[in-house]
Amino acid sequence: xxxxxxxxxxxxxxxxxxxxxxxxxxxxxxxxxxxxxxxxxxxxxxxxxxxxxxxxxxxxxxxxxxxxxxxxxxxxxxxxxxxxxxxxxxxxxxxxxxxxxxxxxxxxxxxxxxxxxxxxxxxxxxxxxxxxxxxxxxxxxxxxxxxxxxxxxxxxxxxxxxxxxxxxxxxxxxxxxxxxxxxxxxxxxxxxxxxxxxxxxxxxxxxxxxxxxxxxxxxxxxxxxxxxxxxxxxxxxxxxxxxxxxxxxxxxxxxxxxxxxxxxxxxxxxxxxxxxxxxxxxxxxxxxxxxxxxxxxxxxxxxxxxxxxxxxxxxxxxxxxxxxxxxxxxxxxxxxxxxxxxxxxxxxxxxxxxxxxxxxxxxxxxxxxxxxxxxxxxxxxxxxxxxxxxxx
Numbered sequence: 370x371x372x373x374x375x376x377x378x379x380x381x382x383x384x385x386x387x388x389x390x391x392x393x394x395x396x397x398x399x400x401x402x403x404x405x406x407x408x409x410x411x412x413x414x415x416x417x418x419x420x421x422x423x424x425x426x427x428x429x430x431x432x433x434x435x436x437x438x439x440x441x442x443x444x445x446x447x448x449x450x451x452x453x454x455x456x457x458x459x460x461x462x463x464x465x466x467x468x469x470x471x472x473x474x475x476x477x478x479x480x481x482x483x484x485x486x487x488x489x490x491x492x493x494x495x496x497x498x499x500x501x502x503x504x505x506x507x508x509x510x511x512x513x514x515x516x517x518x519x520x521x522x523x524x525x526x527x528x529x530x531x532x533x534x535x536x537x538x539x540x541x542x543x544x545x546x547x548x549x550x551x552x553x554x555x556x557x558x559x560x561x562x563x564x565x566x567x568x569x570x571x572x573x574x575x576x577x578x579x580x581x582x583x584x585x586x587x588x589x590x591x592x593x594x595x596x597x598x599x600x601x602x603x604x605x606x607x608x609x610x611x612x613x614x615x616x617x618x619x620x621x622x623x624x625x626x627x628x629x630x631x632x633x634x635x636x637x638x639x640x641x642x643x644x645x646x647x648x649x650x651x652x653x654x655x656x657x658x659x660x661x662x663x664x665x666x667x668x669x670x671x672x673x674x675x676x677x678x679x680x681x682x683x684x685x686x687x688x689x690x691x692x693x694x695x696x697x698x699x700x701x702x703x704x705x706x707x708x709x710x711x712x713x714x715x716x717x718x719x720x721x722x723x724x725x726x727x728x729x730x731x732x733x734x735x736x737x738x739x740x741x742x743x744x745x746x747x748x749x750x751x752x753x754x755x756x757x758x759x760x761x
């Protein structure tokens with residue numbers, strides 16, 4: 370069946386930095402950028418709702434403000450207390466204020482790296498040898514100072530963070546910074562539930578399953594997945610409506626031009642057939658519809674109808690389908706269609722993937738329309754001979 374790709378990111382140029390960064394973030398485990406958001410009247414109700422959502426096979430996790438507070442705090446504080454016994458006395462000297470011959474210190478460090486450990490630690494030996502080879506390239510005091518600055522740039526900061534962490538105590542929700550707490554808890558007591566998907570939501574089927582499963586429990590759910598799904602449905606419904614209106618209006622105009630129901634049908638049948646073949650081609654060529662190229666179907670009706678009108682009108686003027694197709698009209702129709710294909714096909718080289726896909730599908734659909742017009746229309750004229758121009 371034909372597919373509609375709901376992912377708006379696929380419309381962007383994949384080589385841009387923003388899209389590459391998005392892909393990197395999306396590939397991080399547990400860091401899905403597509404989450405469903407819910408609001409509950411209170412934190413307790415939010416916690417209850419999250420528990421109901423967690424059992425769904427489509428849900429990886431459901432977070433509330435309660436998840437910001439560590440669990441099993443007594444056990445964790447006991448471990449920190451044990452670490453404090455060994456690490457609390459640690460003090461960092463003021464490296465920048467120390468004096469001495471750094472070249473000699475550097476040489477001593479290299480000699481230490483060449484010593485073999487008492488235990489059999491091949492990975493440690495390899496790492497020491499690699500570091501020693503890198504340090505061998507440092508010859509001047511300026512190079513050594515730059516090396517020292519690079520190695521210890523964040524060391525003091527990390528040690529200070531470790532020292533701060535060793536002073537940890539019991540944590541309650543009220544102890545959290547307001548900027549963090551307010552992400553999940555409003556001033557009026559309403560609480561937010563954030564629901565993460567288990568599957569990759571780039572798959573349209575997975576997106577629908579995730580949204581539908583959450584909505585069965587919480588119909589008021591919102592968030593990016595819900596917005597994308599509903600936007601896709603709105604676009605598809607709008608395109609179907611636009612295509613139907615286009616077909617009705619074009620049918621009326623063709624009937625006014627040709628004044629014949631049979632001739633009007635002969636013009637429209639290749640057009641409808643081309644639309645069906647275009648939809649089939651998107652499946653065969655793995656070229657799903659998206660928010661940009663879905664406009665092709667309504668456009669196809671307006672762009673493709675002219676060829677049929679020209680051929681039927683020429684057949685009526687010649688009072689013979691054979692004479693019409695032996696004239697220059699079929700060649701004119703073909704070159705006109707090729708010109709249209711070239712103009713719209715140039716969109717395919719656009720860096721914007723949505724615009725490019727629209728150009729590709731337009732070129733394909735107009736080509737299919739040309740083939741259907743030149744192959745199906747003569748057969749219809751043979752089956753239903755056209756009315757002479759002066760028959761009316």
